[in-house]
Amino acid sequence: MSIVVHCPDPAETAEWRDRLAALMPEARVEALEAAAAPEAVRYAVVWQPGTGRLARFPGLRAIVSLGAGIDHVLADRALPAHVPIIRTVGRDLTQRMREYVALHVLRHHREMPALAAAQAAARWQQIVPPPATGRRVGVMGLGNLGAAAARSLAALGFDTAGWARSAREIEGVACFAGAGELGAFLARSEILVCLLPLTDATADILNAGLFARLPHGASLVNAGRGGHLVEEDLLAALDSGRISHATLDVFRQEPLPAGHPFWRHPGVTVTPHIASMIDPETGGRIVAANIRAFERDGTVADLADAARGY
Ligand code: NDP
Ligand code: OXD
Secondary structure, three states: OEEEEEOOOHHHHHHHHHHHHHHOOOOEEEEHHHOOOHHHEEEEEEOOOOOOOHHHOOOOOEEEEOOOOOHHHHOOOOOOOOOOEEOOOOHHHHHHHHHHHHHHHHHHHOOHHHHHHHHHOOOOOOOOOOOHHHOEEEEEOOOHHHHHHHHHHHHOOOEEEEEEOOOOOEOOEEEEEOHHHHHHHHHOOOEEEEOOOOOOOOOOOEOHHHHHHOOOOEEEEEOOOHHHEOHHHHHHHHHHOOEEEEEEOOOOOOOOOOOOHHHOOOOEEEOOOOOOOOOHHHHHHHHHHHHHHHHHHOOOOOEOOOOOOO
8 A cells, every 4th residue: 555645844754754654664655746656656645735736646545634624625626526524633732722712811811921921010900800700702614523522621611512513412512503693693702712613605604794893802722723713804803802812823824934913913813823733743643543444444534525625
């Protein structure tokens, strides 16, 4: 079996290649650009493959996304449409996202940005927030990551709601579904967390119209994708006070350019797409198991639905 690996950073490609080669002695694992016999390649393990690279492999059985999202694969305008896409998800990814969401929701809830500003001005400013039970948090997207994050927030005591495409039931979480229930969900979300996949239906969803439906002064945590956020609308909402603070992990352009206003805006916390990374050590085992299962059964549980976009 022949497997190729591609990440935009050659050092990362080499790390994944070596890890998969060690885990899968039955396979020939190469960097995609170095594939000696393209017709023999059966699996492409990729992050942001770009346009045209995957079309070089006529015998591809599946594309493995080195991530939960598949938008970076679907962005390939020459993508061989018939080839299934396998997501890489798992316990570590979910755990990391739960930590990230809990950290930043607690930080907004306990007014840490305002306290940090008070410290910078040597100002003794006691801010007493309500207990978490009096804070309404909303999670957009109730898949692997969103549902786990919502459960963690509920376990911390937050008055937690979630919104998805289809109706769900999660203990301790008020679930809303579809466009018809979005308004009611937003109206109660003092801290809004976005964990949606980027699709045609969710692109630009974090915009001025949506911000206007949140309680005044709400805060935002976006760990979905940069394409969810209309950046100018957020800057205007921060400047008017409609949004009090935003924590952003994902951006339209990554790395975020040095001159981008988000870096220095007092109302924005930037993290460099690290909410939940897949590393070759633990992720390699999941990728190897998925490829072996797909070879054996022709399917895996983590198959994405390309037509749906996630
Ligand atoms: P899943 O595919 O498991 O879940 C997606 C959720 O979003 C589902 O609940 C789905 O609804 C909902 N959804 C999709 N489209 C819509 C829509 N139009 N309206 C309302 N709800 C919608 O994804 P994961 O939880 O695994 O991952 C979510 C995203 O998180 C990834 O696609 C990726 O973009 C991002 N991510 C970011 C990381 C980071 O480090 N910042 C790391 C990993 C992922 P339904 O349940 O009805 O299908
Ligand atoms: C992912 C990501 O989709 O890292 O897994 O963003």
